[in-house]
Amino acid sequence: MEHTEIGVVHTSITRADPAAVAALSAFGVATVHEAMGRVGLLRPYLRPVYPKARLSGTAVTVLLQPGDNWMLHVAAEQIRPGDVVVAACTTESEDGFFGELLATSFRARGCAGLVIDGGVRDVAELEQLDFPVFARAVNAKGTVKATLGSVNVPVVCANALVRPGDVVLADTDGVVVVPRERAAEVARTAAEREANEAGKRERFRAGELGLDMYGMREELAKLGLRYQD
Template identity: 65%
Template sequence: MQLNNLGIVKRNIVRADKDAVAQLSRFSSGTIHEAMGRVGLMLPYIRPAYSGAQMCGTAITVLLHPGDNWMMHVAAEQIQPGDVVIAAITAECTDGYFGDLLATSFQARGAKGIVIDAGVRDVKELAAMQFPTFSKAISAKGTIKATLGSVNIPVVCAGAVVNPGDVVIADDDGVVVVPAAVAQLVADAAAAREANETEKRAKLAAGTLGLDMYNFREPLAKLGLRYID
């Protein structure tokens, strides 16, 4: 982390095309991850605070320090309808940075949800609000407000690079980041993959075996697979 990246709030960012974001919102994180060439996936320790949470939107990034959520309030001002907040931490921490009060503020601004590489709390209330929240941990431990971070700079969140305006898709299976510049290309690839899987699903439902549909028998035999009665 460079020191000249601290204490910055970038107010004007270029968000991914709205139509591309709408198209990407139709697909699961797994489909998009595969369609994009198996890149952009956050580490699997990021989990939804409640089952069934899902979201798709453009990234507002915030860089926080361990145990300090001050910049969350700064980030709230930059949220536009359809955004998701991506919170990275300068060092490992599991404190509860985010709860129902911040969720209320974010929701009022039109946020679609949050991903944070740290802890959250008030999960019962977050579930009741249906505010999609994805985090590294759940912790009742609160935070202070004492140090400057930054808003809308490139960050690394749970192993994934996120730039302001990128598309973030999150569901029960994981969180994937699509660079804004390729959002439409990835949406088209995801649609093609989904159509292909729909066809395969119909064949499997009709009783066709994957062994035959994928032509697995010959390569398995070449590797020495034998059937013994």
């Protein structure tokens, strides 16, 4: 997908159903990724900038120009409580687009966190604010405000398509995006998966092997696996 819209702010977007967002927020990124059929992950180089950072919410998307954070200020006005800002860049850039002052502004609008395919700074202050950020890099290098990007357009962030209003979840395992129209369905599947895993967990605790629980022995033997004393 190519970024095509530059210099536009879409002020009206369709957000995922709040009940579905709340349901999804109970699950980890790995569970949601599996529940969707092993899709939706953003690249694993996006990492929490402080330990135990976690977020979930509906996406307000931002398309940045390299070394320029102007559109993050523009995006602040579009944030509604429970939104997560998802920022992509027209080309790779690890400059420090975001810091404590913008986090304070975003928090005042009810923002649930930031996912950015770029750099951020003021990490100690972000942790103090408990404002969760998942970023490509931590970088003290500042940015300018000179070139237009866009807000609330579909973006490709860390190789994943994110549309305004999609559900974004992030934890120590990574970041995943759930298309807004699939949010309720994926939440149901995730709940079923968790219930199934709970039963397996008890069997593992009791000492049962995955080889037997999953019926692996016959297939391994067919492929020629041999045990030698």
